[in-house]
Amino acid sequence: MSELAEILEPTEDSIVKIVAALSLGDVVALPTETVYGLAAIVGDGTALRKIFEVKARPLLDPLIVHVLNLPSLRDLVDVDEKCFDRVRLLADAFCPGPLTFVLKKKKSVPDIISAGKKTVAIRMPSHPIFREVLRRSGPLAAPSANPFGYVSPTRAEHVRTSMGDKISHILDGGPCEVGVESTILDLSGKRFSILRPGAITAEMIGNVLGEEVEPYRPFVAADPSAPGMLKQHYSPHTKLRLFQKSVKEIIPDFWENSTQNSAAIYLSRKEMEPQRMAIGKEKHIFWLSEDGNLNEIARNMFALLRQLDTMQFDSICCQVPKKDGIGIAVGDRLSRAAAKF
Numbered sequence: 001m002s003e004l005a006e007i008l009e010p011t012e013d014s015i016v017k018i019v020a021a022l023s024l025g026d027v028v029a030l031p032t033e034t035v036y037g038l039a040a041i042v043g044d045g046t047a048l049r050k051i052f053e054v055k056a057r058p059l060l061d062p063l064i065v066h067v068l069n070l071p072s073l074r075d076l077v078d079v080d081e082k083c084f085d086r087v088r089l090l091a092d093a094f095c096p097g098p099l100t101f102v103l104k105k106k107k108s109v110p111d112i113i114s115a116g117k118k119t120v121a122i123r124m125p126s127h128p129i130f131r132e133v134l135r136r137s138g139p140l141a142a143p144s145a146n147p148f149g150y151v152s153p154t155r156a157e158h159v160r161t162s163m164g165d166k167i168s169h170i171l172d173g174g175p176c177e178v179g180v181e182s183t184i185l186d187l188s189g190k191r192f193s194i195l196r197p198g199a200i201t202a203e204m205i206g207n208v209l210g211e212e213v214e215p216y217r218p219f220v221a222a223d224p225s226a227p228g229m230l231k232q233h234y235s236p237h238t239k240l241r242l243f244q245k246s247v248k249e250i251i252p253d254f255w256e257n258s259t260q261n262s263a264a265i266y267l268s269r270k271e272m273e274p275q276r277m278a279i280g281k282e283k284h285i286f287w288l289s290e291d292g293n294l295n296e297i298a299r300n301m302f303a304l305l306r307q308l309d310t311m312q313f314d315s316i317c318c319q320v321p322k323k324d325g326i327g328i329a330v331g332d333r334l335s336r337a338a339a340k341f
């Protein structure tokens with residue numbers, strides 16, 4: 001495919017077009033509340049393989065299935081009442097929303113989705129446009145719509161820039177509200193554990209279940225069958241380095257030396273803008289939020305990394321938020337993004 005994908009406004013006509021494309025075996029990019037996804041119909045083996053080709057993703061990395069509601073989830077899993085009660089409790093509290101359940105799968109779930117595992121990852125997204133497509137198409141498998149290993153997309157334009165020559169349609173649902181991928185909760189074993197941190201934290205889940213949930217342990221779960229948990233992922237092309245309080249931790253003369261060509265991303269505009277103006281570093285200092293709000297930081301992180309990746313800096317230095325709430329997920333994505341450098 002040589003022409004760039006068309007970005008469709010979220011109208012009834014566009015939804016009809018997208019659903020028709022899916023039913024003809026195409027893969028399409030759709031907005032979710034977390035990041036944009038690259039979707040295919042769950043029963044369509046050819047389309048599912050195309051997802052892996054478009055993303056250049058290894059076949060041993062399983063996909064998340066997106067469903068409209070609990071009955072559709074239940075159709076795909078083989079769990080006892082007790083386990084389903086837990087799913088129901090959590091769904092009442094957090095779904096539709098950014099929470100993915102890993103559960104024992106039914107044999108009918110294609111192996112290519114689960115990468116041969118006995119479990120399947122399923123979530124109920126809340127984005128109204130994704131839900132409208134789900135209502136008409138049935139369950140959709142959808143990884144994030146980025147080339148494997150690169151920064152996840154939170155705008156329709158991000159998808160077009162990085163894989164627009166490989167797909168035909170992108171449905172525009174605006175900027176993603178959450179901005180980092182869903183929390184992945186493994187309920188398939190004896191102990192419940194967080195495989196990927198997101199907006200819904202271990203603490204929030206534990207409170208609802210009234211049972212202990214193992215918090216996310218960075219890089220320990222380097223299970224090669226779940227590369228989203230690989231140490232290196234989400235990386236920009238430009239060298240990325242992280243700091244806690246000041247960029248001076250990694251570039252000691254950052255403020256004094258006007259010739260060095262690095263960008264610094266701080267968490268809060270209020271703190272940084274006066275310094276930036278006073279020292280004349282306008283072109284080098286960026287921020288993720290007005291005053292350090294973690295949800296705003298999460299919403300803006302991938303977009304800013306992508307933006308700076310096009311600006312020919314020698315390196316990007318980014319401040320890491322505190323390990324609290326969604327800050328855990330932001331810190332996790334940043335450390336993995338920086339791991340290859």
Ligand code: TXA
Nearest residue numbers: 034037062063119120121143144181182226227228229
């Ligand atoms: O927010 C999200 O979850 C986004 C949007 C598009 O819904 N999707 C997403 O998908 O992040 P993806 O493919 O980029 O990441 C899915 C992660 C991978 O790390 C994969 O290894 C893990 O889910 N995963 C999928 N099935 C699994 C399973 N059965 N057991 C353990 N991990 C699984």
Ligand code: MG
Nearest residue numbers: 143144152228
């Ligand atoms: Mg991904």
